[in-house]
Amino acid sequence: MKTWHVTGPGIESLRLAEVDVPIPGWGEVLVRVDAVSLNYRDQLLIANDGYARFGLPFTPCSDMAGSIEAVGQGVSRFAVGDRVINNFNGGWIDGNPPRRDGEIASFGGPLPGTLTEYMALPAEWLVKAPSSWSDAQASTLPCTGLTAWMSLIEIGRLMPGQTVVVQGTGGFSLFALELARRVGAEVIVTTTSATKAERAYALGATHVVDRNDGSKWAEQVKAITKGRGADHILEVAGGRNLESSVAALAPGGHISLVGVIESFDSTFPSVPAIHSFATIQAIYVGHRAGLERLVRAVDTCGLSPTIDSEFDFAEFPHALARLQQGPFGKVVVRR
Incomplete structure (x- = not known):
């Protein structure tokens, strides 16, 4: 499969690499990543060599929407074909956020990023995508959507x-x-x-x-x-x-x-x-329980995100350049 790697500071360090498709372990599912939305955090970490502390090369970005390709043993939350999105803070289910080595375990650092074609992830870290939204739309929820929801509604x-x-x-x-x-x-x-x-x-x-x-x-x-x-x-x-x-x-x-x-x-x-x-x-985004409630609100109330532009997977550097220009809404990379 193809995956994007950050190999050093700056956009010029980005490399499109080929790696093996991961195999889901116990409690995990294999997700085909269909869309990834970009955040200011991604730009900041790439520009300032922020991924170096997680070990290079590192796959960037934190938000994705995709579908279940395979299910590991012990998984009952999802079936093959289900459309899913990830929770930005991996193992945070509800209540106060758990910490790993003093840090909240977030996708795109310290957890691996989402700008890849496939990911093997714990099923507990995912929720079903809104049935009324496209993959590009759904990919905007894990960070910006949930942060807005937690700021205004939950808290x-x-x-x-x-x-x-x-x-x-x-x-x-x-x-x-x-x-x-x-x-x-x-x-x-x-x-x-x-x-x-x-x-x-x-x-x-x-x-x-x-x-x-x-x-x-x-x-x-x-x-x-x-x-x-x-x-x-x-x-x-x-x-x-x-x-x-x-x-x-x-x-x-x-x-x-x-x-x-x-x-x-x-x-x-x-x-x-x-x-x-x-x-x-x-506010540091939010927990899975909040994301699940947000998804229900999306399907019930007819909410829709504003997407500024969409780019193909191989065009990630161009998507990042658009993000730096100050878009009106979200920038999304599609598989």
């Missing part, structure tokens, strides 16, 4: 009539936009692109804040909400941007800290957070 307890701020127009933010609108919330999208602003409105955004505007985005959110602020803010940048998220928060509001696009360190003034009784909740 955030989003209610109709509340206000949500989503930052940017990547796959995570756009899925959160649709999910929040389905619940009945008002959604404010921040962006620097007039074209993307129009597309966000078309997807159901209540308001769009232009981050190129002279006023700070937190002030614009406060103006839109008549001084109250937003009930939920999905923080994808980190760094000093968290200070603006605190400033834009309503009393008793909730910030989901999910991204590090600006910086691995986040700073904010304590007093405004204290005065607003703010909750700042770190």
Whole structure:
């Protein structure tokens, strides 16, 4: 089978290799990988030689959708032909996340990545894909879909009539936009692109804040909400941007800290957070139980992801280049 390997830092280190198809052991299934969606994390690890600590060569990426090709002994959850997706955090079934050597066992590091034609995986790490979605659509759920679901629904307890701020127009933010609108919330999208602003409105955004505007985005959110602020803010940048998220928060509001696009360190003034009784909740995707509930919601409520572009398996470097350009929605690689 073919598999992509990272052999060092940077996109130029990528190699398309041939390896043996794995054989599923006890409790495992063989999955034919049909689609892989890309995340900012993949780009970050490739650019900064982040995979080196897991041992090179390393197969990148964390999200996939595929079908069961073979079933090992002891497996009762799936049968040959079932369409499945992986849970981003492999062995995390429910409750608090288990750790391996101080780290959560996530696909694409420290667990092997999904950018390969076949994978032998524990059946417990998989869930059935939404019956109403294509493989490309289903591949967007393990990381961005579940992160939005955990932030807004499982942990955030989003209610109709509340206000949500989503930052940017990547796959995570756009899925959160649709999910929040389905619940009945008002959604404010921040962006620097007039074209993307129009597309966000078309997807159901209540308001769009232009981050190129002279006023700070937190002030614009406060103006839109008549001084109250937003009930939920999905923080994808980190760094000093968290200070603006605190400033834009309503009393008793909730910030989901999910991204590090600006910086691995986040700073904010304590007093405004204290005065607003703010909750700042770190989110590292989620557990299998949450993913199963998300899949049921997808099939019941008619949710759909926004896919910016799709690339063939051999075109992974081009897909990665598109991700670096700042896509509107998800970038997917198909087998």
